[in-house]
Amino acid sequence: MDQFRIMVRGAGDIATGTIHRLWMAGFRPVVLETDKPSAIRRQVSFCECVYGDAAVVEGITAKRADSLADAVRMLKEGVVPVLIDPAGKTIGEYLPDVLIDAILAKKNLGTVRETAPTVIGLGPGFCAGEDVDYVIETMRGHNLGRIIAEGCAQPNTGIPGVIAGYGKERVIHAPAAGVARHVRNIGDTVEKGDVILRICRPGTGGTEVTATISGLIRGMIRDGYPVTEGFKIADIDPRQDQYRNCFTISDKARCIAGSVLELVCAAYRKKQQSREVAERVKKPEIERSSE
Secondary structure: OOOOOOOEEEHHHHHHHHHHHHHHHHOOOEEOOOOOOOOOHHHHHHHHHHHOEEEEEEEEEEEEEEOOOHHHEEEEHOOEEEEEOOOOOOHHHHHHOOEOOOOOOOOOOOHHHOOOOOOEEOOOOOOEEOOEEEEEOOOOOOOOOEOOOOOOOOOOOOOOOOEEEHHHHHEEEOOOOEEEOOOOOOOOOOOOEEEEEEEEEOOOOOOEEOOOOEEEEEEEOOOOOOOOOOOOOEEEOOOOOOHHHHHHOOOOHHHHHHHHHHHHHHHHHHHHHHHHHHHHHHHHHHOOOOO
16 A cells, blocks of 8 residues: 555545545545645644644644655654645656545636546536546535546535534624634534624724524634635534534545545555556566576
8 A cells, every 4th residue: 555646635624534534544645735724624624734733633643744755754654744735736746546636625726637547526626537537426415425437516505514404504704804813712612692703904803703503613714814705714513412523523524535435445456456467467578588
C-alpha cells in the first residue's frame, strides 16, 4: 500500500470522513487544501491544522505540510499531511493512482479525468465518464453514498438534510458582512433566540446572530473569520442528548467514505493485478537471458 498513491482535494468534515476511513484501512492519502478553509464542523475537520495546530479526529492526527516532500515524510511518520495547494499544482508532480475531489464546492474547481488512473468526485458539479470516472451521491436520502459510473449526482437544492424534523432551520447564515466573533462554542446547549456569535464591523457594535432552534451547536465558523452576507456560519443539532455528535464523524460522512473506499480498493486491486501480469511476462525473459 505504501506504493499506492492517493490524493484528496479538500479536508472539511465530509472529506475528513473519507480520509479517516482510508487511513484506517491502511491507505495513506496526501491532502490538498486552501490557505483559509471555512469549515463549520471544525472539531471533525482535518483542515483546521492549516491554522497552525495539529487536528486530531477520532484518533488520527493531521498536520500542515510545507511541501510535497514534507508531506511524503509525514506519511512515513504516521501523520495525515495537509498541503496548501488549492489549485492542485502538486497533483502532476505526485502522480497519484487515485484522485478524490472532496471539496464539495457544488462545482468542479479544476479536477480533470486525465490527472490520475482513477478520479472520484463527491457530490454535484461532476459528471462520471466526462470530468471524473465516478461520482458519489452526497444528498441525504435513499441514494446517499451511491456510486455513479455514468452521469451526475443530484443537483444542489440549497436545503440541508432533515435531522430530527429540522432542515433549513438548523443551519445559520451570516446576516451581514464582517468578522465572526464567538459568544458560544461548539458543543454548547442553546435555546432558540440565544446569541451564539456576532458579526463585527469597524465602527459598529456588530450584528448579533441568534440560535434559530434549540439544541447543540454542532458547528461554528472559526472565530475571527471574515464572512460575507449569507455565508454559512453555524449548524445546530436539535438532538440535545447527543453531545458526542459534535466531536465525531457523521453518519453521512461515513456512508460516503465507505463508497470511496470501495472504489479505492478496486483501483488498488487492479494495479496489483497489472503488476503481477507484468512480473509473469518479465520472468521468462530473465530466465532466457540467464541461459
